[in-house]
Amino acid sequence: MKLSPFVLFLRLSCIALILSACSSGQSAIQATPTPLPEDPGLTELTYTVDQGVIERVIEETARVVPVQSSTLSFGREGVVSKIHVAIGDTVTSGQLLAELKQDEVNxxxxxxxxxxxxxxxxxxxxxxxxxxxxxxxxxxxxxxxxxxxxxxxxxxxxxxxxxxxxxxxxxxxxxxxxxxxxxxxxxxxxxxxxxxxxxxxxxxxxxxxxxxxxxxxxxxxxxxxxxxxxxxxxxxxxxxxxxxxxxxxxxxxxxxxxxxxxxxxxxxxxxxxxxxxxxxxxxxxxxxxxxxxxxxxxxxxxxxxxxxxxxxxxxxxxxxxxxxxxxxxxxxxxxxTVDAAKRAFDKAQKAVADGQLIATQAGTIASMAIFEGNSVSAFAPSIEVADPSNVEFSASLSADNMKLLSEGQDVEVRPVTRPDLVLPAVIRRLPAPYGQNGGVLGDPDQTTRFTVIDNKNFALVAGDTVAKVTIILERHENALWLPPEAIRTFGERTFVILRDADQERRVTVVTGIKSDQKVEILKGLRLGDVVVGQ
Incomplete structure (x- = not known):
């Protein structure tokens, strides 16, 4: 019987599929599996309970500023005509520093x-x-x-x-x-x-x-x-x-x-x-x-x-x-007539004085926000005069931190360029209402000031010297501690996973001082215990 080309094609296709399946089955049986490496992300980190000093501290960045400074501003708006000083110049009290165009008022x-x-x-x-x-x-x-x-x-x-x-x-x-x-x-x-x-x-x-x-x-x-x-x-x-x-x-x-x-x-x-x-x-x-x-x-x-x-x-x-x-x-x-003329004279005299910046203290020009030819508004800060011979550190602290501090409290200052150098200092001023020497509520200056007791021959330059100020709030010696990564919480419970030989179990702990690197363990663990990290 003669088969049609279409039927013959179908029979050949079926035979080819059967032979392919048999070949795959033999390969699957004979192949040797390749071992896969263990996933590093699945490896559990462990931490050992250590013993040492733990501190609760406040650290802030501070900059050297003059203790005494005054910011001067013009009493009226106008165009700056002449600036008689430059940043860094030494001035005396009563010295003319700058003036507006005065032709009309003169x-x-x-x-x-x-x-x-x-x-x-x-x-x-x-x-x-x-x-x-x-x-x-x-x-x-x-x-x-x-x-x-x-x-x-x-x-x-x-x-x-x-x-x-x-x-x-x-x-x-x-x-x-x-x-x-x-x-x-x-x-x-x-x-x-x-x-x-x-x-x-x-x-x-x-x-x-x-x-x-x-x-x-x-x-x-x-x-x-x-x-x-x-x-x-x-x-x-x-x-x-x-x-x-x-x-x-x-x-x-x-x-x-x-x-x-x-x-x-x-x-x-x-x-x-x-x-x-x-x-x-x-x-x-x-x-x-x-x-x-x-x-x-x-x-x-x-x-x-x-x-x-x-x-x-x-x-x-x-x-x-x-x-x-x-x-x-x-x-x-x-x-x-005399009274009216006197009032007009006083008004004109005030207009001239309002167009001048006169130093109210001796010192050095610390900053300048004006230049000749620019327009200024009345009472806008223009020139700052400071005494560079008497400086201190200034930092902006949060209200929560300032509540924990008091004036006269000891601090440590470490210049950024000399982190190995520790300068003893005290808090001289906390802004109101946190201190007695910080002026009144609403004072624009809300900085905390630190007086260095001994600069150890390190030059403190206003505006240039930056340092880390460390304030120790609490310190415990010989304290047991773990890194924060080893501590777990669930609801109000604080616990760790304690590894003992090949077994692991949850242990409730009581913590004390906490910092970015250490958490004090007051109860629940012993020195040398091994804890599984999160």
Whole structure:
């Protein structure tokens, strides 16, 4: 029977598949397996319980900064015209460091100065002219009075002369009373100033005594010398009973002094009021007596119809009225002009001063944020002046760390360039509210400052020297410890996997001090125990 090509192809394909399967089976039986290496990631790390020193420390990076420095800024905005110093220059207190373009404000100051000079000259001239006018009117009154006396019946005597003399006396009394009472009032007002100043001084003393006693009650140490240096370290200067009594006595004395000062101010204020009332009463009495004497004299003079006498009376009255008018001129207009010119001058002078940077302390230019030709804003920090001869380390610590520290605490400083060198130091200042020497809450400077006790001839350069500051919070000798990788936790349980021969079991442990490299084992393990890592 003849097969078709398609059937013949199918039969040949089946035979080929059967032979291939048989060949594969023989190969699988005869092949030798290749051994695979053990996976390193599956190897368990083990740790041995060791014994030694373990510490809980705070480590921060610190930089050398000056102890005393001041940051200066312009009091107004403008364009920097001239910088007279460079970074590193030595300056003295009061030295001009830089200034803004001052052409416009200098012109305003010159004009204000000229206006003030002119106003002062005008006031002086007006005062001189008024003085001359008063003197002239006084002479006119005197001449008119003498002329009238000559015309009165009896000449220099009789009733009219006596009345005139009395009138002169009363007029002098008015002037004398005015001057004397004005002086008494001024003295009373000045007494308020002196008693107020004394009250301010007393308030300051009271505040100091109050806070000193508050310090003593809070901390038990001397507020003026909280720490003393004993046996190479600072310890609290605790007050004894006598010391505490002295601060309590000082506070009571300050309280009594404050009350007395307040009463003195009140008494001075009452004295001013009485002086003003007394002045008005005495002036009124003197004026009333003067007017009465005038009426008595006028009655005598009015008893004659003589034309010359009548003219002489009229002339005297006019002269007296002009004298009174001249004496009443207080030059108020000229004074207002002087006051306005003085205010304009002070404003222009302040504008010039606001455009200058003046060193407030001697030192070295530590930093500069301006250059000639650039625009600056008012009160933007521009130049920092520092004293490079007195430096310390500065670091920014977290609030959680600062809560654990105190001023006067010992620290170790290791310069980055000399990690083998350990410089002993103490914490000089913690920012408020963590320390007493850190200013007030909200102070922009929130750094912690460290004073080096012995620099061991290592140069500390402000802005350049960087170091690691180590603060030991707790230290245990001969402590058992393991690396953190050997400790396990589940929920609130802390445990390790202890390997004993070929067996492993979980062991609960109690831990103590923890650091990045070590964890103290207080309970649960012994020296030399082997623990399986995580």
């Amino acid at each position: 012109e305003e100051l010159r004009k204000a100065s000229d206006d003030l000079d002119a106003a002062n000259v005008a006031y002086t001239n007006a005062a001189k002219l008024n003085g001359k006018l008063i003197e002239s009117k006084r002479k006119a009154v005197t001449n008119a009075r003498e002329a009238l006396n000559l015309l009165l019946p009896g000449g220099d005597n009789d009733v009219i002369q006596a009345a005139q003399k009395k009138l002169d006396e009363k007029q002098r009394d008015v002037r004398t009373t005015d001057e004397d009472t004005a002086t008494a009032t001024d003295d009373a007002v000045y007494a308020i100033t002196t008693t107020t100043n004394a009250l301010i001084d007393t308030q300051f003393s009271y505040s100091k005594a109050y806070w000193n006693l508050d310090w003593v009650n809070r901390y038990g140490t001397d507020p003026e010398n909280p720490y003393i240096f004993v046996n190479g370290k600072y310890i609290p200067n605790v007050l004894n009973a006598e010391g505490r009594y002295n601060y309590e006595k000082a506070f009571l004395s300050a309280t009594d002094a404050l009350r007395s000062a307040e009463k003195a101010v009140q008494a001075a204020q009452r004295a001013v009021q009485r002086a003003k009332e007394d002045r008005q009463i005495k002036i009124d009495d003197a004026t009333t007596a003067f007017e009465k004497a005038r009426r008595e004299r006028d009655k005598l003079l009015a008893g004659s119809d003589n034309t010359d006498l009548r003219d002489a009376r009229t002339t005297l009255e006019i002269a007296e009225a002009e004298l009174a008018s001249a004496m009443a001129d207080t030059l108020s207009s000229e004074k207002k």
